[in-house]
Amino acid sequence: MNPTTDDSAFFPAPAPKEPAPLKVAVIVGSNREGRFGPVVADWLLGRFRGRDDLDVEVVDTADAGLPTALSYSPSPEVAAELAKVTPKLAAADAFVVLTPEYNHSFPASLKALIDWHFEEWRAKPVGFVSYGGVSGGLRAVEQLRQVFAELHAVTVRDTVSFHNAGAFFDDEGRHKDPAAPDAAAKVMLDQLVWWASALRAAKAVRPYGS
Template sequence: MAENDAKAGENIRLALLLGSTREGRFCDTVAGWAARQIGRHADFALDIVDPALLDLPPHLERNCRPALAALKRRLDEAEAFVIVTPEYNHGYPAVLKQLIDSAYGVWQAKPVGFVSYGGLAGGVRAVEQLRQVFAEVHAMTVRNSVAFIDAWEQFDRNGNLVSPARAEQSMTMMLAQLRWWACALKQARRVQSYAEIAT
């Protein structure tokens, strides 16, 4: 059925989440590159989610303010996610944890891919921590990811990679895995609501 979905031309609704709100962030450059790569694949319908542009509450609230309710609807409509995250002090930014925790149920039985950046580790330590978090909210993280070591040296002033071949190949493989899981899990959710078995 997943193959039939793809042949029928159903686009996979993919949400690209920016993981930094820091002033002067490099996340715009990396996320811009990721968005262009996703745009090369006609089977994805892209929604870019930038927490810097959202009115997220400063702490977790029982009553959902309108901006957070709108964000939950966007994320609930998504069938797959790509997280663009820096690595700050061997970890991922607090705004990502707030976003994940604020919209708990929307991640269930959906695939997540990662594009990370940083210094010598390229953000992979942040990704490994995020894999644990997404497992707890019942999401499926794909194996392959994209990591930019010393990212500031890899992009030119226009936001293009100086040597794009390897990163583009990695992104293509990650998106292929994301697409496979998105189709498979979409069909599984049609058979049975995952909420029925989530605890």
């Protein structure tokens, strides 16, 4: 009788497959004329550079053109606008919402984008970057947490906020003292990755709501 041999010495197990990068939709919430949002958005996109675990795409409400009047039967014009953004939201594993604060709340353009969709948000994590005056947009973020909870999304705890934002960026859009916001962005994105990875894996085993 031949002795039992261990084939693993000759045929080592294949290396574990690296998970695909997480798709993150960065939503620019303001469509206001003269908005400061693109400055903060460019800064935020810089924080994604060098992260192989994240694949980012921008969804700008200024380009969406969605009306605030909702409809179960949108016109061809509205359907065409939805076709620009809905596939991006559906494909995303996670979101980062960039919002200013208008009158202690968030912009109507952002609410319209949110309300025109439902399934696209479900069982996905949402991070926040806010900017404004003294409050840094934090009141807008707290209201958005309630909105996304109703849509079955998970909001991450840590945020990035810019108080009196205009004073902290130079004419080239560079933050004058980036250490603190860079660190805050890393914490927020790391939390987003944890939740997005966990939820993606869970949904692969059991679809949400089943």
